[in-house]
Amino acid sequence: MKKLSVIALVLVLGLSTFLGGCSSSSSSSSSANDDSLKYVMDKGELIVGLDDAFPPMGFRDDDNNIVGFDIDLAKEVAKRMDIKVKFQPVNWQAKEQELSSKNIDCIWNGFGITPEREKVLTISEPYMANPQIFVVLADSGIKTQDDLKGKVVAAQNGSTAYATIDKDTELKDSFKEFVGVEDNVKALMDLGVGGSDAVAMDTVVARYYMAKDPGKYSIIKDTTILDEKMGVGFRKGDNALCKKVEDTLKEMKKDGTLAKISKEWFGEDLTIIGEDK
Template sequence: MKKLSAIALIFVLMFSTLLGGCSSSSKSSSSGEDTSLDYIMYKGELVVGLDDSFPPMGYRDDNNNIVGFDIDLAKEVCKRMGIKVKFQPVSWESKEQELSSKNIDCIWNGFGITPEREKVLTFTEPYMSNPQIFVVLANSGIKTEADLKGKVVAAQSGSTAYATIEKNTKLKDSFKNFIGVEDNVKALMDLEVGGSDAVAMDTVVARYYMTKEPNKYSIIKDTTILDEEMGVGFRKGDNALCKKVEDTLKEMKKDGTLAKISKEWFGEDLTTIGE
């Protein structure tokens, strides 16, 4: 009986271990071993968390399909890894919680690398530069940062532009009001109808909209809210998965695939990884 009980216990422990590898943290609680890449390869899918209202990085087209520059990058990376990719829209304000709860496996959507985020996430090397700037209507008469004094300024809640201005009390207090909005699309719509006088946002997004409507918007010159670089964010300690994605992006940079995708979206190669 004791022998049978021992054998039964072994099977229970083996079964529990298999379940734990599928549902628990990507790190072994006992050994600290990084199994993040094994976890993804085993399930055969990378779930990418994104804001689906963030053109040209990731957004919905007229047919409600999620498209964008980062979408094309993620698709190619997963293809080379031999796994599927799933794009999961999330609230940008709760993106880190979605990641920690394993509803998503990474954050990949024009995601700025900041010291605060690096404390709680693991990032790839930067793959693109993306300064945060102020966008105004071309006919607004606002030319400099000083012209924003007494004006209403908006930014996407949870964005690095929003967080940076929140910390810069001198700049923030010079505004009549500083408001957070759901996404950049709404921010620009509010700007157009007079809900705000300026929007703090990503250069790549601003350039995209200015290309679509060249005479509608302008960027306040010689003013940068934050010099930012983009990376792919993973759960803290998911180094093996992070390195695999990073190495694949470097491979794509080397063989010209990154340049090709960038030129399709921006007309030039703006990628920086591996340089």
Template sequence: MKKNYVLLVSALILLLISFTGCNQKNTEDKSLEKIREKGYFVVGLDDNFPPMGFRDKSGEIVGFDIDMAKEAAKRMGVEVKFKPVDWDGVILSLKKKDIDLIWNGLTVTEERKKQISFSKIYLSNRQIIIVNKDSNINSKDDLKGKIIGVQLGSSSEQALNSDKDLIETLKNVRKYSNNTEALLDLKAKRIDAVVIDEIVGRYYIAKRQDEYRILEENIGDESYAVGIKKEDVSFREELDRVLDEMKKDGTAAEISKKWFGEDIVIK
């Protein structure tokens, strides 16, 4: 009798553990359900970050990541809304649930992984150094005693800070709210160089080849992915499924060719 009682108690404990685990999983999986009930998801972005996301002459937010997000939303059967935020506080905006995703050339870093989750990687990138066309700076060694500009809170700032050998030789690091301001200061020779995402930097230089040039040396490789709250597991899984689908059927390639002139999407 005692043996049967012990077995019964053990079975009940196992059933309770199983139920609790399923209940927790169901709670996690409600993120996608909530998005579908709401009928849209909100993308947080820096709206001055061409070609990933920026405002055209009419004031409309356009760009590579904008087109990717719109297509993903359509395939999920929902709408997408874009919310410009202060990039330095974009992760806080996500964690506070002011936005549902960060989709704007977001670099995957170990520090960010501690705070948020990421979709599958869809672009590779490097941190490059841009100088004026007539600058006598030709290598990282030539930056000794110079002033470098970076976007505040960006992966460019993180990459520069991690290059201890370089940063210790600089006169100063000037931080800007966006890359456009940094490049304008570079053109005006108020700073000597700008560290910037290669994809963004080359987009700028393609239109201003007589003003800027890129050094051969860079400050490291990196990857772009969509940022999402850690608890939004089912939403992230659905986003990954849709991104895979867009890559396989060539839609992502078409969007890439529109903005970069070639397919640079990571398969």
């Protein structure tokens, strides 16, 4: 598989160091003062921060209800914890600030695990793999990464795809322009009307739109921006709450609930939590 740069490779290699789950970032002193689970249980509600324009993970349906794969997961986890769940849309670029100010209790919406995020957050074990890739129009004639030289490439602001490319000066400078957009929905709309030549984005999102509109989009083959995995993000040191959510997801994996939800959205079980890493 072709890697974009040394930077991307370092990120991928570094990722393995940080995928230890909730307890990997804890210390004995922080754990002793960790009331994160009690805080959520006492108020009887888990507030989930999300980007509500990120199908199929979390998005608005035709009736303006927030739906999606991660929405179904969070609802089932909250049900098993015997608490309510509230879905709070946030500015994706300010998601960490929303978390630290306690406007939300976790970030759960196709949240990619990276070493940079692990430094400032506590993150669960990965529950799904989600490589970052380039999407183009099927009739664009763009077949390889080299074909993107001199082209306009877009990515969602605050996404790991945007961050990875932004750090890769050589790759970024090969584009005519690298632009940040509000969300992936807008990015694909712009692509469709010629506002850009390619979009760097999540595989799960790309596959969802490709299934909805067969023949319109294609993925540049043999090129991966980042071999990303998804997890649930919590405030740094909120290991008790993280572990409860993580353990509940593992229970759901074991009893087949995760597979059922995944098949409803993707046609197959793409979940990986509880498997050998």
